Amino acid sequence: DAGITQSPRHKVTETGTPVTLRCHQTENHRYMYWYRQDPGHGLRLIHYSYGVKDTDKGEVSDGYSVSRSKTEDFLLTLESATSSQTSVYFCATSDEGNQPQHFGDGTRLSIL
Amino acid sequence: GESVGLHLPTLSVQEGDNSIINCAYSNSASDYFIWYKQESGKGPQFIIDIRSNMDKRQGQRVTVLLNKTVKHLSLQIAATQPGDSAVYFCAEGISGSARQLTFGSGTQLTVLP
Numbered sequence: 001d002a003g004i005t006q007s008p009r010h011k012v013t014e015t016g017t018p019v020t021l022r023c024h025q026t027e028n029h030r031y032m033y034w035y036r037q038d039p040g041h042g043l044r045l046i047h048y049s050y051g052v053k054d055t056d057k058g059e060v061s062d063g064y065s066v067s068r069s070k071t072e073d074f075l076l077t078l079e080s081a082t083s084s085q086t087s088v089y090f091c092a093t094s095d096e097g098n099q100p101q102h103f104g105d106g107t108r109l110s111i112l
Numbered sequence: 113g114e115s116v117g118l119h120l121p122t123l124s125v126q127e128g129d130n131s132i133i134n135c136a137y138s139n140s141a142s143d144y145f146i147w148y149k150q151e152s153g154k155g156p157q158f159i160i161d162i163r164s165n166m167d168k169r170q171g172q173r174v175t176v177l178l179n180k181t182v183k184h185l186s187l188q189i190a191a192t193q194p195g196d197s198a199v200y201f202c203a204e205g206i207s208g209s210a211r212q213l214t215f216g217s218g219t220q221l222t223v224l225p
Contacts, residue, residue: 042203100161104155
């Protein structure tokens, strides 16, 4: 595995509060990704990064922002959480764009 | 096979039998395909991948078959074991493009004793 640690693993918060999820990798992979996983849907890409300070939007980026100030860390922020953002969030990394992505064990986020 | 919906397709097999899980992909430009296994409470785990210049690839107890004509991918698991019980899903992508894995919603495999 790619040595991916997500924190926190579980979080419950209230609508309107800011939330930051952290992904930390030890493999020096160039690419990092944030996905959300919901029942009835495959993994959906929120944002991804192709290098330090280089990020781009995925298909469900509204309401989310990301930052990557170091190779090993990729942060996902919900500026003002809404109930529709209740989900399981996965971070993934890959060495190159056409290599398999390897995943962390997820953060279960509940917004009440 | 896989479909988008509230309930995952399910496949139940007897321990020791072979399992075949199917996936229909959508983008004819996709040239890279991956199978993942996801156990409850865990992240997806890479099983095997295949590129479009191949139609078959084998790993340890697993084989992936690719039929580009009908845009179909299958995962065969030989001698299925209880530890193989999980959700399996495929992903399609385009080589050289960083963002592009598109994931299916998965199939729940249950191994019966």
